[in-house]
Amino acid sequence: MDASRQPAAEKALIDHVDSWIFDMDNTLYPARVNLFAQIDRRMEAYVGRLLGLDRDAARAVQKRYFHEHGTTLRGLMLSHGVDPHDFLDFVHDIDMSVLSPDPQLRRALLALPGKRFVFTNGDLPYAERVLGALGILDCFHGLHDIHAMAYHPKPDPRAYQDLVARFGIDPRRSFFAEDMAHNLMPAKAMGMMTLWVNNGSERGNHGHSPAFIDFETDELAVFLEGVGDGR
Template sequence: MHPEFSHIDDWVFDLDNCLYPASSGLFTLIDARMNAYIRRLLNVNETEAHRVQKSHFYQHGTTLAGLMAEHGVDPHDFLNDVHDIPLDKIDADERLAEGLGRLPGRKFIFTNGDEPYARRVLGRLGIEEQFEAVHCILANDLQPKPRLHGYELLLERFEIDPGRAVLFEDMVKNLKPAKALGMTTIWVDNGSEQAHQAYDPAIVDFRIENVGDWLHQMLDGEL
């Protein structure tokens, strides 16, 4: 293993557009479900629904957070609806599975989605059994990343020492609280929407493009 990671006990991964490439277009399907949900909720056309959706995403961290704050949306109803998508755009990733399997220590998913959806995606990728637990938006008291509250709950729930933990994220802004808490931060720069938002080299320890490839390079000391 590369010596810079020899002290790491806990490996924390975001899910969407992080453990699979943004180019798969999976999140585009979720976007479409969100748009349809907002059209029904507010009785507006597709263009206005898109504006509302993105406004909430940028202002509140997630579309759901904005809809809850401004329209009183039931989070369970929203999450069940927008995650009701086919997963045929992603496939089992043997290289990622092998890399995760070689990691010493515990592995967690930390996502703004909900656990049932996360487990569907992990199952499709062939890596569900690699993870100790899924820490989702519901476990965060519905406070999305990058709000500090969810990070603190994650560390407390699993007794994680932030100085001995890594967070992998496709959104730079979601690395800031982790860095402030003392975690090592890895930006998975693979084309996510607004991935560069709030970019600051001081909060990005490592920048990578593919988690599976990087894990093998790190574990073989080839970084």
């Protein structure tokens, strides 16, 4: 169910927001595409090779780092001094054919007033491949990746502070959409309006609270069409 279809509230977005910020994985494409399953397997393989572990043990370490540090990469960097470029090049070597152009999302993004940004714990080359496969790469005015975050991934508040400083964003006139509910907390604390894309992501509801979630949807394009219709 799309719990966010509230015309008056959507109209308020148009009056208020001039910066539209989007997480990428499982937000700009649905979790059912299962693209991240490929990355999961690559991360397991990397951890297994690095630490000499079998698949089950490697998966346990990988998930523990993800849960404790926000990304597997951050845990590997802190615990094992892993080179982030080596890790990201390996885990993002995946098949993008599961993605296809999304004309509905493209139209909805382009109808938004103001500027649009991608805010991802992935890296720029990977983000460009994903957005290109979706046919929306040219819809964005800027991409803020894990390198630009100095490897402090969401939900670390420093990542959000670096984003707004880099692009001159006023958080009080911003909107942030994300599938991981707990990643919305720092955004709300800065004054951003928030949308939880509740579409079945792994641990997507972890830390969920109405205190920092303004809207909820299971279909981003449908929600954005409602916003664009309010102009």
